[in-house]
Amino acid sequence: MPKQEPSASLFSLEPAIDRRPLKVTPNTSLIETITIMGKARSSCILPSLNLLLDTAFLTEARGSGVLVIQDAQIFGVFTDADALQVIASGRNLAEMKVAELMRQPVFTLSQSDTVDIFTALSLLRQHQIRHLPIIDAGGQLLGMVTLESIRQALQLDELLRSRQLAEVISTPIVQTSVTTSVLGIAQLMVEHQVNSVVLTAGGTKADIEPVGLVMDRDIIQLQALQVNLSQTQAQTIMQTPLLNCEPTESILAAYWKMQQRRVQQFIVSDECGKILGIVTPTNFLKTLDVALMRRSVEQLQRSIEQFENKKTELLQSSDANIKLEVQQTPAELMEQLQCNRLLTAMALRIRKSLNWDEILNTTVAEVRQFLQTERVIIYRFNLDLSGTVVVESVASGWQPALNSTIQDTCFGKNYAQSYKEGRTLVAEDIYTAGFTQCHIDILALYNIRASLIVPILQKEHLWGLLCAYHCSEPRYWRQFEVDLLQQLATHVAIAIQQSELYQQVQSELTERRRAEEQLLVSLKEKEILLKEVHHRVKNNLQTISSLLRLQSDYIKDEKALASFKDSQNRIRSMALIHEKLYQSKDLFRIDFAEYIRELATNLLRSYSARAQTVTLKIDAQDIWLNIDTAIPCGLIINELVLNSLKHAFRPKNKKPQISIAIHSINSGKFRLTISDNGVGLPKDIDFKDTESLGLQLVCTFTEQLEGTIDLDNSQGTQFIIEFAELQ
Incomplete structure (x- = not known):
């Protein structure tokens, strides 16, 4: 819709005239005429073009009728209803001329100052036609008016919002199966004089759920493509899914849904699912009282004129006081002060709080109060340029828009790029701002009359919009109000970015805590499992030790019995490590000092007959070894202590003593010293090359510990082993 000048009348016929109607001569064949109609409307059914619904709607209307003209004179009109009738008859279209089926006489309307848009509407309704040629005073064709072009030019949003769909439902309803041929559908349309047929999965009963819809234009389009209609099932061209509305819904709300779904008709059903009728965007022009529509437009026209008069007075007043601009009035100074306070408060809130909802809700509430307007919202875009109202402050008595998801089919082509470039939209009246009809319908649905919109940008990304709306009447937005909203939008962008970063960090922390909790649970399970393993290993080793002890009861040979006993002690030393690990809080290391004491005590008890006078001295403090290091180290202690108990002491030893010491030395190494004050090893024995099993095991x-071992035989026997903990 072209932009109207402020003084333009809403009753003007000019915006409703299509200056490019389709034309043919009387001798044009029907098949060629139908092909021309099909080509005119073909762009409407190409989703790849992504046309605005307004554009598709008017293109569809242009393709619904052809003027038959010869020598600049209008001979007749050929419409889609005429095309459908001849298609249903099955006649050869190539052999027929359009003059044979064109409608005569042709009703025309001469353009003049006394003719308005309601004159054209009344003629269309009076003669029950859809196409009205407009001619000038000399009888020359100027263009065509249709119900669709009137719908795009006539501003009736206030009226449509208050009227229900039940008032504009078209009947009768014709239903048939999806398997019916397209030719059969055409014949049904002609028989019942309808332009649409509802398709069901099977049968024609009213309670069967509809699955699709076929319009007369769909059939004409197929005929233009020369498809065999008798062999093509209706389900191949049906429109689905269907938009279904309740009869109590407002006409404007239903049209808004239609625009979001990009459909040009929808079904009205009752609570039981029974189809009551089909509605198109022009139904209300055929059913609502013309006088009622005229009064609605008159009221809108008056409000526009009153606003223009007020604005003129305001501008004249400003011109008269232009010399006093440097000396601002107290009221202007107060407004500027309030602006500064609002911006300062916003900045402080951002610094003090990371609560996104609290910051933005407080901001829109304060902005609405300062601007003295009815609605302020923050609108967030999705990737497909649909969006949701995420924050709103609205005065009482007006319909809330919070959480409404809006798909404005006009937005992507008309406004998105401009907003990305930082454009600010200032509209004093939506009806004089040059908006497309689908955009006006969306704004009117929420009673919006004037709008001030600034983009919320995060670098190159269009995050959303900060919108101030006036609902009760048009409004003149002052420059300082525009500046205020622009600065606030910058602060809002900072607040959103700060909050999103905070939320991202919180989300990562939450995810990390969740992972840590899962890890702790997993570690706890593994700890229990590992304890059970150590417990079972210890039990199995003790079982082996017990079996060796039982077997030793049947052995009479002293050497064999000693070997059994030595093996039993070795197994006990390993079992003791697993027992310590099982009982320890640390499943990977044991307190080696405590282990040495218990191991040595068990060995003394095992050889109590020989060790009753032996003194055990242990020097070990805060030494913790892992299991891989503790087991060979424990077996070394086992072998050397047993060797001392069995061979080091003679009866003449008055104070036999065995010493075990382990200390941490530099470079993370340990020094283990095992000594006794006994007779010492014979000088002719090389402990690294001996037949003694015990000393062989020690080496x-x-x-295995990757360590070194030395022997000091000067005073008794002293073995010194240095090693590092195995990793």
Whole structure:
């Protein structure tokens, strides 16, 4: 819709005239005529073009009728209803001329100062036609007026918002199966004089749920493509899914849904699912009282004129006082002060709080109060340029828009890029701002009459919009109000970015805590499992030790019995490590000092007959070893202590003593010293090359520890082993 000048009348016929109607000569064949109609409307059914609904709607209307003209004279009109009738007859369209089926006489309307848009509407309704040629005073064709072009030019949003769909439902309803041929559908349309048929999964009963809809234009389009209609099922061209509305819904709200779904008709059903009728965007022009529509437009026209008069007076007053601009009035100074306070408060809130909802809700409430307007919202975009009202402050008595999701089919092509570039939209009256009809319908649905919109940008990304709306009447937005909203939008963008970063950090922390909790649970489960493993290993080793003890009861040979006993002690030393690990809070390390004491005590008890006078001295403080290091180290202690108990002491030893010491030395190494004050090893024995199993095991375990072993035989026997903990 072209932009109207402020003084333009809403009753003007000019915006409703289509200056490019389709034309053919009387000798044009029907098949060529139908092809021309099909080509005119073909762009409407190409989703890839993503046309605005307004554009598709008017293009569809242009393709619904052709003027038959010869020598600049209008001979007749050929419409889609005429095309459908001849298609349903099955006649050869290539052999027929359009003059044979064109409608005559042709009703026309001469454009003049006394003719307005309601004159054209009354003629269309009076003669029950859809196409009205407009001619000038000399009888020359100027263009065509249709119900669709009137709908785009006539501003009736206030009226449509208060009227229910039940008032504009078209009947009768014709239903048939999806398997019916397209030719059969055409014949049904002609028989019942309808332009649409509802398709069901099976049968024609009223209570069967509809699955699709076929319009007359769909059939004409197929015929233009020369498709065999008798062999094509209706389900191949049906429109689905269907938009279904309740009869109590307002006409304007239903049209808004239609625009969001990009459909040009919808079904009205009752609570039981029974279809009551089909509604198109022009139904109300055929049913609502013309006088009622005229009064609605008159009221809107008066409000526009009153606003223009007030604005003129305001501008004249400003011109008269232009010399006093430097000396601002107290009222202006107070307004500027309030602006500064609002911006300062917003900045402080951002610094003090990370609560996104609290900051933005307080902001829109304060802005609405300061601007003395009815609605202020923050609108957030989705990736497809649909969006949701995420924050709103609205005066009592006006319909809330909070959480409403809006798909404005006009937005992407008309406004998005401009907002990304930082454009501010100032509209004093939506009906004189040059908006498309679908955009006006959305604004009117929420009673919006004037709007001030600034983008919320995060670098190159269009996050959303900060919108101030006046609902009761048009409004003149002053420059300082525009500046205020622009600065607030910058603060809002900072608040949103700060909050989103905070939320991202919180989300990451929550995810990390969740992972840590899962890890702790997993570790706890593994700890229980590992304890059970150590417990079972210890039990199994004790079982082996017990079996060795039982077997030793049947052995009479002293050497064999000693070997059994030595093996039993080795197994006990390993079992003791697993027992310590099972009982410890740390499943990977044991308190080696405590282990040495218990191991040595068990060995003394095992050889109590020989060790009753032996003194045990242990020097070990705060030494913790892992299991891989503790087991060979424990077996070394086991072998050397047993060796001392069995061979070191003679009866003449008055104070036999065995010493075990382990200390941490530099570079993370340990020094283990095992000594006795006994007779010492014979000088001719090389402990690293001997047949003694015990000493062989000591050397083997030292190698396993990747350590070194030395012998001091000067005073008794002293073995010194240095090693590092195995990793």
